[in-house]
Amino acid sequence: MPEAAVIVAGDTRVVFRDLGDxxxxxxxxxxxxxxxxWVAITDGLQPGDAVVTSGNFLLAAEAKLRLGIDQW
Structure with missing residues (x-):
């Protein structure tokens, strides 16, 4: 997947799966x-999972503000 789709937070790597709607x-x-x-994803997603590939930084910032990083 594009490297831009992966958010790096210390040792944690996060992507946003698109659930639809x-x-x-x-x-x-x-x-x-x-x-x-490009980067290979070796664990955490299933073949065919759709993920967000742009605007991830803004999504991550909003999610951290609302939920706190510990809930990821």
Whole structure:
């Protein structure tokens, strides 16, 4: 997936899964190899899961303000 889709918070890696109807879910993932702006996701998502690939920084900031990072 595009590296821009992965939010790095210390040792934690988070992506936002698109649940449809404007709903998003933060999901902790494990990343693997990186190359040319892409990163492998080795754990946390299922094949076919749709994720947000742009605007993630704003989503993460809003989620942290509303819920607190510990709830991720």
């Amino acid at each position: 404007g709903r998003l879910e933060p999901v902790r993932v494990r990343t693997g190899r990186r190359a040319d702006g």
